[in-house]
Amino acid sequence: MDKIREALFISSNNFKKWAVNPRIYIVLLLLIGYITMMLNCVNDFCSKSGYKITPWVFPFFIAQPYSLLMILLGLILLFCDAPFMESEQPYIIMRSGREISSAIFFAIVELLTILLLLPNLSYENDWGKVINSFAQNGASRYGVVFPFDYTIVSNFNPLQAMVIESLLCWLMGMFVGLLMFVLNLAVSRSAGVIAAAAFAVFPLFIKRNNFQLHYFSPASWTSLSVIDFTGATSFPSPLYVILGYALLIVFLITMTMLLMRRRDIDVLKTI
Numbered sequence: 001m002d003k004i005r006e007a008l009f010i011s012s013n014n015f016k017k018w019a020v021n022p023r024i025y026i027v028l029l030l031l032i033g034y035i036t037m038m039l040n041c042v043n044d045f046c047s048k049s050g051y052k053i054t055p056w057v058f059p060f061f062i063a064q065p066y067s068l069l070m071i072l073l074g075l076i077l078l079f080c081d082a083p084f085m086e087s088e089q090p091y092i093i094m095r096s097g098r099e100i101s102s103a104i105f106f107a108i109v110e111l112l113t114i115l116l117l118l119p120n121l122s123y124e125n126d127w128g129k130v131i132n133s134f135a136q137n138g139a140s141r142y143g144v145v146f147p148f149d150y151t152i153v154s155n156f157n158p159l160q161a162m163v164i165e166s167l168l169c170w171l172m173g174m175f176v177g178l179l180m181f182v183l184n185l186a187v188s189r190s191a192g193v194i195a196a197a198a199f200a201v202f203p204l205f206i207k208r209n210n211f212q213l214h215y216f217s218p219a220s221w222t223s224l225s226v227i228d229f230t231g232a233t234s235f236p237s238p239l240y241v242i243l244g245y246a247l248l249i250v251f252l253i254t255m256t257m258l259l260m261r262r263r264d265i266d267v268l269k270t271i
Contacts, residue, residue: 027074028108034070035061035112041144043120046130052122053130055114056158059165060131063223064146065204072176072200072219075105079177080193102173106166127153149225161224168222171245175218178252185259215240218248 038061046053061067078101114121122128127135134148152161176199180192203220206213214220214236221227221241228235236244 023077023080027078030077031071031074031109031112032116034067035109036116038067038146039113039116042130043117045142045144046117046120051130052128053117053120054124054126054128054158055117055121056127056131056162057117058110058113059152059156059161059224060148061113061146062165062169063149063152063225065207065223067146068219068222069200069204071106071109072172073197075102075173075176076180076193076196076200078105079180079196099170099174099177102177103170106169106173109169110162110166125158127158152224155229156224165222165224168224168241171242171249172219172222175245175248175252178249178256182252182255182259185256218244221245 039057042053042057045051062071131148132153134142134144135150135153139146139148156164176196179199180196183192183195184190199217199219202213202217203223205211206217206220212234214226221236221244226235227241228237231237
């Protein structure tokens with residue numbers, strides 16, 4: 001219980017500092033701008049056709065490698081100061097803020113994919129006519145620039161897809177934050193950014209070159225389109241993905257503890 005209270009205290013302290021950190025506003029503006037640009041075509045279709053879309057766009061948005069890249073670049077910008085924190089934080093930051101920060105980051109992304117569809121939203125418990133049409137007939141046929149994968153519609157109901165996607169994004173966020181922390185601590189301040197950016201670009205590389213490298217691409221595991229929930233494809237299984245994230249996170253946490261015992265964390269001015 002004491003550890004939980006400590007984590008909440010440190011996290012709340014971080015969020016108060018976010019309010020005066022211009023980098024946070026830059027990330028938010030970039031997210032709003034990119035998501036607005038990507039959803040404009042959906043809003044245009046709904047306005048012209050008179051149909052309303054259900055608020056379950058997030059899993060399809062993340063499944064698109066370009067969108068995933070842009071979202072992860074925003075997360076990297078958010079985390080780029082790890083572990084170069086303010087002076088009162090250095091020895092306990094990894095026990096608290098990163099997990100909560102990544103969860104809040106992706107919750108904001110998810111919320112933006114809903115709010116930026118206003119006033120063309122209609123709540124339904126299923127996927128709805130528009131998403132089903134995009135998935136079955138091809139979204140590009142309707143002028144939509146990112147695909148609505150039919151395998152997501154056929155394998156999940158909306159609630160399942162949103163919950164699973166949120167969990168996968170949270171795990172990815174923890175992995176990215178820990179990876180950057182460890183490499184920045186062990187190598188240099190830029191090492192973590194470079195490595196995390198490489199992981200973010202890798203799904204796009206796989207898509208363009210048609211290589212079956214999803215087993216080695218943790219960023220790809222956030223996409224419900226490349227996880228084999230039916231046992232009928234060569235994609236990684238859900239068990240592989242969860243164990244993969246768990247092992248990577250445990251390994252990085254272990255490395256963090258070892259590195260923090262060997263050296264002091266630099267205290268630098270926040271970017």
